[in-house]
Amino acid sequence: MAGAGERKGKKEDNGIGTAIDFMLSNARLVLGVGGAAMLGIATLAVKRMYDRALSAPSSPSRMSQAGKRSWEEPSWLGSSSRMLNKDMKNNISRSLQSLPMDPVAFESDLPHRKPSSKKSSTDLKKARLRLSMQEKLFSYYRKNVAIPAGEQSRAKQAAMDICAELRTFIHSKLPDMPLRDMYLSGSLYDDLQVVTADHIQLMVPLVMERNLWSCIPGEDTIMNVPGFCLVRRENPEYFPKGSSYWDRCIVGGYLSPKVVVENFEKVVAGSINWPAIGSLLDYIIRPVLPSETLMLEVQYEVERRLFIDFLPSLVMEDCVLIAKPHRFAEYGNMWRLSLRASETARLRAADQQDTGCRCICLKILKAICRFNPSLKRLNASQLTNVILHVSDQELCWSQDALADRFLQVIRELIGYLERGSLPSAVSPKVNLFCELTPEEVDELGYTLYSSLSEPEVLLKTDT
Numbered sequence: 258m259a260g261a262g263e264r265k266g267k268k269e270d271n272g273i274g275t276a277i278d279f280m281l282s283n284a285r286l287v288l289g290v291g292g293a294a295m296l297g298i299a300t301l302a303v304k305r306m307y308d309r310a311l312s313a314p315s316s317p318s319r320m321s322q323a324g325k326r327s328w329e330e331p332s333w334l335g336s337s338s339r340m341l342n343k344d345m346k347n348n349i350s351r352s353l354q355s356l357p358m359d360p361v362a363f364e365s366d367l368p369h370r371k372p373s374s375k376k377s378s379t380d381l382k383k384a385r386l387r388l389s390m391q392e393k394l395f396s397y398y399r400k401n402v403a404i405p406a407g408e409q410s411r412a413k414q415a416a417m418d419i420c421a422e423l424r425t426f427i428h429s430k431l432p433d434m435p436l437r438d439m440y441l442s443g444s445l446y447d448d449l450q451v452v453t454a455d456h457i458q459l460m461v462p463l464v465m466e467r468n469l470w471s472c473i474p475g476e477d478t479i480m481n482v483p484g485f486c487l488v489r490r491e492n493p494e495y496f497p498k499g500s501s502y503w504d505r506c507i508v509g510g511y512l513s514p515k516v517v518v519e520n521f522e523k524v525v526a527g528s529i530n531w532p533a534i535g536s537l538l539d540y541i542i543r544p545v546l547p548s549e550t551l552m553l554e555v556q557y558e559v560e561r562r563l564f565i566d567f568l569p570s571l572v573m574e575d576c577v578l579i580a581k582p583h584r585f586a587e588y589g590n591m592w593r594l595s596l597r598a599s600e601t602a603r604l605r606a607a608d609q610q611d612t613g614c615r616c617i618c619l620k621i622l623k624a625i626c627r628f629n630p631s632l633k634r635l636n637a638s639q640l641t642n643v644i645l646h647v648s649d650q651e652l653c654w655s656q657d658a659l660a661d662r663f664l665q666v667i668r669e670l671i672g673y674l675e676r677g678s679l680p681s682a683v684s685p686k687v688n689l690f691c692e693l694t695p696e697e698v699d700e701l702g703y704t705l706y707s708s709l710s711e712p713e714v715l716l717k718t719d720t
Contacts, residue, residue, distance in 0.1 A: 390660040390712065394621060397716045402451045402624040408561070409445065412454035415557040416441050418538050419565055420459055426529055435464035435502050443566075444637060447601050449616065451624040456564045460579075461521070463571045468492060469501050470512065472573040475591060476686060484687035485591035486578055488512040488571070514580035514592050517569050522551050525567060550581060570595070584692040599683045600641045607645075613654030615644050618663055628718045631704040634697050635670075639689045643670045645682035664712060667705055674702035 424439050443458040444450040471489050475482035489511050490504070498504045506516040526544040531553075535542040541556040551567035569580040571592070578592035608615045622640045626632040647662065647669050648654065654662060673679040673690070677698055681687040690698065708715050 388660075390664075391657070393713060393716060394659055394663060397624075398617060398621055401628070401718055402620050404450060404452070404454050409448075409450075409454045411557060411561070412445060412457070412563050413441075415538075415540060415555050415563050416445075416457045416459070416565060418540070419542070419553065419555060422534050422538075423459070423525065423529075423567075427524060430524060430528060433502065437462035437464060442597075447605075449601065449620060449623075449637070451620045452627055455562060456566065458566045458568050461567065461569045463503065463517070463569055465503065465571050465573065466501055469496055470503075470573065472576060472578070480588060480591070482583070482588055482591065482691065484594050484596075484681070484684070484689075484691065485583060485588060486573075486576065486594060487591055488573065488578070508590060511590055512592075513590050514569070514582060515589055518551055518567075518580050521567060521569060525551055525553070594684070594687070596681060596683045596687070597638065600638065600645065600681075603645060603683065604641055604648075607648050608654070611652075611654055612656075613648075614656050614659045614662065615648060615654055617656075618659060618666060619644055621663065622666065625715050629704070629715065631700060634693060634701060639679055640670075642679060642682045642689055643673065649682075664709075667709065667712065667715075671702055671705050671709075674698050674705070 420439055420441055427434065427436070439462075440460050441457055442460050443456065445454055445457045450456070465488075469491055471491050473487040473489055475485040475487070478487060490501075490507055498507075503512055503517070506513055506520060508516060522544075526546070531542040531544070534540075539557075543554050545552040545554050545564065553565040553567065555563045555565060557563060571578050577595040577598070579595045581593045582589050583591055583593070604615055604619065607613060619637075619640055622635075622644075623637055626635045626640070643666055647666050651662065651665065677690060677695070679689040681689055693701075
């Protein structure tokens with residue numbers, strides 16, 4: 258009887274069961290393993306409903322011993338003797354035919370699929386906006402950010418001429434001053450300067466006796482300022498005051514960067530005949546007063562000026578310290594830890610590895626901060642470190658991704674401002690926002706947050 262019932266069922270299915278079996282047996286070839294599995298589950302469910310409908314009795318639905326409907330029965334089966342009519346067969350056949358046959362369809366999140374037309378329209382709109390922003394960023398870079406090679410070359414030459422004159426004068430005027438060779442540094446030499454070639458750093462390395470001086474990190478002092486250091490005079494009982502040339506710059510037992518700069522200022526600003534040197538070099542040279550650091554202004558062309566920042570520096574325990582004071586006076590006796598060389602090297606290495614746009618993104622951001630008064634408190638080091646943090650998270654930095662990475666950096670910068678802390682990518686214990694006041698942090702965050710809805714406003718200039 259069972260065999261007869263089975264044959265009867267197969268006879269009445271009008272070949273649909275055979276079609277289903279054939280479809281399942283060939284699904285793997287068409288859809289692959291994942292697609293065949295999804296199709297098999299859906300098809301077997303429909304086939305089971307179909308088979309049970311054919312084999313069901315004309316009496317009311319079979320009940321289990323507990324008096325409940327068996328879990329094997331489809332819930333849509335009622336008590337009618339007409340369990341499956343012609344219309345229901347046609348509906349099932351149409352359902353099977355409408356199942357997706359493209360393997361790509363099974364790669365997406367099936368329970369949350371949206372109409373393809375709406376998704377395509379949204380993606381197209383986003384692509385157009387991204388392309389528009391991309392074009393605007395590159396146009397902004399060409400017109401307002403990039404410095405012509407000729408201008409950079411002339412500015413570097415002027416800086417080298419001044420450096421040579423200073424080196425000669427100091428060595429002749431103060432032959433006993435222990436100094437290493439001066440050298441030029443800064444964004445102009447790293448090809449990271451923007452808008453115009455107007456500033457450079459002249460590093461003046463001091464020679465320090467290792468047994469007389471030691472470096473105390475700022476986080477190990479009562480002031481707790483990572484990123485700054487105290488330079489302490491050691492062994493005064495064995496090497497009394499005067500044993501080191503730099504003892505004349507001690508304040509409270511520590512080498513004072515402010516006093517060191519003042520000593521150089523007496524020489525550079527007070528003793529050198531800059532008008533005579535300027536006429537010899539065909540420049541106009543004058544010290545900038547007042548200034549937090551010793552600075553020279555050099556007019557090397559009628560409309561071209563270069564500011565040379567004279568920075569005494571020292572190397573202690575593999576740390577480069579510069580005499581650039583903390584913004585707040587209570588930390589005026591501390592030397593600043595210079596991380597610029599490490600940050601720049603890391604940024605350039607990342608770009609060279611994947612031909613990325615990190616340096617272009619940095620230069621655009623620097624120009625934006627230069628043109629926008631509300632963002633002038635953001636410096637190159639802070640912007641560089643935000644890009645380095647994003648670079649650790651995001652691998653795609655191709656030229657085509659500039660707009661996406663630019664907006665991502667803006668969002669990350671807003672997040673750091675909200676937290677009030679930006680850890681250095683080179684030395685995480687250093688908070689690069691430590692010299693900003695809460696009011697300045699709020700203003701920066703508000704300006705950047707307001708630009709998210711229309712980032713093009715950041716690209717406006719007054720020129």
